[in-house]
Amino acid sequence: MTIPPTTGLVLTGGGARAAYQVGVLKAIAQIRRDCGQFGAANPFPVITGTSAGAINAAALASRADDFDAAVASLGAVWEDFRAEQVYRADSFGVIRTGARWLTMMSVGWAIARWRRARPRSLLDNTPLESLLKRLVDTERTRRMMRDGHLKALAVSASSYGSGLHVTFYDALGDIAPWTRSQRIAVRDAITVPHLLASSAIPFVFPAVGLRIGDHVEYCGDGSMRQAAPISPAVHLGGERILVVGAGRMHEPPGERAGQSEYPNLAQIAGHALSNIFLDALAVDIERLRRINSTLALLTPEARAATSLKPLEVLVIAPSQRLDDIAAKHLGELPAPVRAMLRGIGVQGRGDDARGAALASYLLFEAGYTRELMALGVADTRRRRDDVAAFFGWTLPV
DSSP states (O other), rough: OOOOEEEEEEOOOGGGGGGGHHEEEHHHHHHHHTTTTTTOOOSSSSEEEEEEEHHHHHHHHHHTTHHHHHHHHHHHHTOOOOOGGSOHHHHOOOOIIIIIHHHHHHHHHHHOGGGGGGOSSOOOOOOHHHHHHHHHOOHHHHHHHHHSOOOOEEEEEEEEETOEEEEEESSSOOOOEEEEEEEEEEEOOHHHHHHHHOOOTTTTTTOEEETTTTEEEEEEEETTTTTOHHHHHTTOOOOOEEOOOOSSSOOOOOOOOOOOOOHHHHHHHHHHHHHHHHHHHHHHHHHHHHHHHHHSSSSSSHHTTTTTTOOEEEEOOSSSOOOHHHTTTGGOOOOOHHHHHHHHTOOOOGGBBHHHHHHTTTTOOOOHHHHHHHHHHHHHHTTHHHHHHTTTTOOOO
């Protein structure tokens, strides 16, 4: 009997955009059932995630013995999301963080000597910690490994102190930590603080102290300085990789209409976050495909002499621009949050919206997340044959 290759799942970052991933997972679960794979083993023995993708990854890993139930549980959370489940969205909470942060940007020189006036982030994500404790059973993840349902879980963060990109991983086998240029791996049990750090969008959410070696470093979103998003899944034994992106790669082609007006702060911030969250994945996939093409040109003897090996990768990414979808839902944000974002340039709605890219990462509201999930389901169903072929499943005639 042929042993199937170990399949890795890579879930990228993107704040509220990660709702798209859950739609993709829901469609994969349905395709799996359509192919008669009832009660089959966890389709993703290796699971890695970054930022909000780390939260989805950890939730899947903690219920690896029942993939359908894990996806259904995630879906229930994302379908009824409210911003207040992730960050303080009431007037007092926004004033305590966002308003003070914006004040520091404008007159901080005058009050810098009062350390208490130095907010750590634009928003207070204390509610997210409570949500994670309900959504992810970190102790159960270890049991999933011991029982053979899961081989490895990894989440990534970025150290503000050392500047290194850090992958925290927990694995069943004897996998030694790896080191690459500006990247290190640390073996550790994945806990809620790791997830909070991995999803701490720069400037927006506060950094989290994590132990690295014999000291603590403050870490933020794992999408920062992430030069090789697929790499952890490969290091952890993934032989074929399913990657779920959060934008750009499969978006409609063609140039977008430009504007001659000077960009406001929200537009610049949205552009910067898109660079952090979206660009590295496309570069990593292009690199991987070049390696595969090069290896295909080598003789069997030459391939045997190199440590490189071809890697099968299936990428599922949005077919629509998520910025445009976010623009339709700006009015759903809580009033205090809308007021704060309006102060930095998030304005309008629909085709007239400005700063929608920034808002697309913070729009943890059901109208937006449900539309992204529906898009994830539709995009994956359109690639039903590709998904079945990737896993080696047989579709019904």
